[in-house]
Amino acid sequence: MTTRLQEKIRDVENFPKEGVLFRDITPLLHDGQCFSESIEAFKALCADLDFDFIVGPESRGFIFGTPLAYALKKGFIPVRKPGKLPCETVTFEYDLEYGCDRLEMHKDAIKAGDKVVIVDDLLATGGTIASAVQLIEQLGGEVVGIFVLIELMELKGKDKLTDYVVRSILQY
Numbered sequence: 001m002t003t004r005l006q007e008k009i010r011d012v013e014n015f016p017k018e019g020v021l022f023r024d025i026t027p028l029l030h031d032g033q034c035f036s037e038s039i040e041a042f043k044a045l046c047a048d049l050d051f052d053f054i055v056g057p058e059s060r061g062f063i064f065g066t067p068l069a070y071a072l073k074k075g076f077i078p079v080r081k082p083g084k085l086p087c088e089t090v091t092f093e094y095d096l097e098y099g100c101d102r103l104e105m106h107k108d109a110i111k112a113g114d115k116v117v118i119v120d121d122l123l124a125t126g127g128t129i130a131s132a133v134q135l136i137e138q139l140g141g142e143v144v145g146i147f148v149l150i151e152l153m154e155l156k157g158k159d160k161l162t163d164y165v166v167r168s169i170l171q172y
Contacts, residue, residue, distance in 0.1 A: 005041070006170050008034045009150065023150050023172065025121055029063065038149060038169065042068045042119060045147045045167045051115040053077050053141075057103060057132050058084070060121035064149060068119055077109045077116070079132050090138050094131035103128070105135045112140030123148040123168060126157030133164070 008028035015022040028034045042064060054072075056065025057079040069076035082091065082102050089104040110116065118132050123146075133143050143164055151157070151168035158166050 002041070002170060005034055005038055005149075009170065023122065023152070025060065025063075025149065028149075038064065039067050039071060041169045042147055042149075043071060045169070046072075046117055046145055049117065049145050049165070051117050051144050053110070053114060053116045055079055055105075055116050055118045055132055055136060057118070057120050057128050061119055064121060065119040077105065079103050079105050079135060090135055092131045092134045092138070094127040101128075103131045103135060105132075105139070107139065110136055110139040110141035114141045115144045116141050117145040117147060118143060119147050121149045123151045123157040123166070124155045126155075126160035129157070130160045133161070 005028060008031055010024040010027050012022040012024050014020065028038060051074070053075045054065045054069040055077045056062045058081055062078060066076050080103065082104055085104055085106055088107045090107050091102055091104045093100065093102045116136055118129055120129060123129060129146055136143055145165045145167065146161060148168045149170060151171045153171050
């Protein structure tokens with residue numbers, strides 16, 4: 001299965017800026033069978049964990065997190081860019097592999113003791129996911145797992161997440 005999924009990842013050179021090799025998931029999403037297989041692979045990654053919610057960072061975390069939440073009958077919590085959530089939020093600023101950004105989560109999305117998993121498309125430098133972890137823990141939640149479709153091994157994003165269970169479907 002992973003070979004089939006890997007074949008659907010398109011490499012785009014120099015995007016979003018010169019020197020970056022972008023792993024494009026849109027061909028995988030276009031193929032209904034492969035998209036379904038990716039959600040099944042995510043289900044397998046978290047089958048041994050007990051948790052209450054799935055957190056998905058904007059925007060590709062939404063793509064994989066919401067169907068996984070539906071399949072597992074779990075709640076979904078979006079982590080958004082600033083100004084996108086209508087109620088009171090908590091914010092965290094982080095570095096990207098090609099810049100910096102901020103993420104927000106509704107302040108009432110997580111209560112102390114809630115167990116969550118984070119689902120995203122890609123683990124590169126770990127900045128986005130580490131920021132989501134900070135938001136969750138700031139609200140008293142416990143991150144019990146981090147699951148990604150693609151892990152870019154050479155960027156060592158896992159090094160920022162050594163205190164957590166981190167699992168990936170595809171590694172490059």
